[in-house]
Structure formats: structure tokens, C-alpha cells
Amino acid sequence: MELEELKALYQQAKAAHPRKDPHAIMLETKRKAEERERDFKRQQRTQILCGLFCLVCMATWYRREGPLLANAGLILMFLCLAAMLAGSIILKYRLRESHPWLPEEEFLAEQRKKIAARIALLRRNVRWFFIPSMLGFLAWQAGLSHSAQMVAALVVAAGLASAGTFWFYRWKLRTDLLPILEDIDRELESFRNKSK
Numbered sequence: 001m002e003l004e005e006l007k008a009l010y011q012q013a014k015a016a017h018p019r020k021d022p023h024a025i026m027l028e029t030k031r032k033a034e035e036r037e038r039d040f041k042r043q044q045r046t047q048i049l050c051g052l053f054c055l056v057c058m059a060t061w062y063r064r065e066g067p068l069l070a071n072a073g074l075i076l077m078f079l080c081l082a083a084m085l086a087g088s089i090i091l092k093y094r095l096r097e098s099h100p101w102l103p104e105e106e107f108l109a110e111q112r113k114k115i116a117a118r119i120a121l122l123r124r125n126v127r128w129f130f131i132p133s134m135l136g137f138l139a140w141q142a143g144l145s146h147s148a149q150m151v152a153a154l155v156v157a158a159g160l161a162s163a164g165t166f167w168f169y170r171w172k173l174r175t176d177l178l179p180i181l182e183d184i185d186r187e188l189e190s191f192r193n194k195s196k
Contacts, residue, residue, distance in 0.1 A: 048085065051084065069139050084129050094117070122173070122177070
């Protein structure tokens, strides 16, 4: 009698939670990947245009006869922004092609590579270019400023901007990019388990 009850419970649980068709799951994954790629391309275009606009503005702010500290700070900011912009442009062209017709496991591996490259770019920009650019901003403004109070206010503003940027960076990784990477890893693991 217990065996029959267990069998009935199993049938009920199976009926309550039907297994999804693997083909339907893959189609849904590809649709999400296409949406994600469109959003990323739109964000990247906006970032590149804003970066180019900022570079042009910085170039017009440079004065040869200006204070040495201000010019050095402006040049440092310019170089950091140019490096970040170059990284975005290189990534845009490196990841511009998508291959939805690839076999499922290869498609997922390609998507994983794209997300990992975006995470690496974000980390590199925050770790290697943002801090020097903020120091360049402080040097630029301190070179132009004539009061200690103004320099102190700029240091506080730069500290707040840095804290806000680091918070946004961590939030973006935690809520956007890392969950996608984890989903792709889970799907890849399920493909590997099936092939064993």
C-alpha cells in the first residue's frame, strides 16, 4: 500500500511541475541573449558618444599658459578617459558578432565569453583608470583654485563621487552581470551533465 501511495504522490508532483522542453528553454535563452545584447549596444553607444564629447571639452579647457598643476591634472584626466573609451570601442568591435545558429553549448559558451569580457572591462576601468582620473580632477581644480576652502570642498566632492561610483560598480555587477553569468554557467553545467 505504501508503494502505491508513493507512486501516486510522485505522479501528482510530476503533473504539478511539468518539465520544460529543452528546445523551448534554449529558444528563451537565445531571446534573452538578443535583448541583452541590444541593451548593451545601446548603452555602449551612449557611453562612447559621451566619452568623445568629454574628450573634446577637455581639449578645449587646456591652456598652455595655465598653472602646471592644473594642466597636469587635465592631461591625466584626458589620458584616463581616452584609455577607458579605447577599451569600450575595442570591446564593441571584438564582440559585435553573435552566432545564434551555433549549437546550444557553443552558443552559451560564446555568451559567457561576452559577459566575462564586459565584467573585465568594468573592473579594469574602475580599478586602473577611475582613481587616477579623480586625482587628475583634483589636481586640475586645485591648480586653478585660490582658496584652501575650495580645495577642501573639491576633495569632499571627489570622495563622494568615488564612493558613489564604487557603489554603482558593485551594484551593477551584483544585480546585472554576475547573475547572467551564473545562469549561463548553470545551463552549461546541465549540458555537460547530459553528455556524460
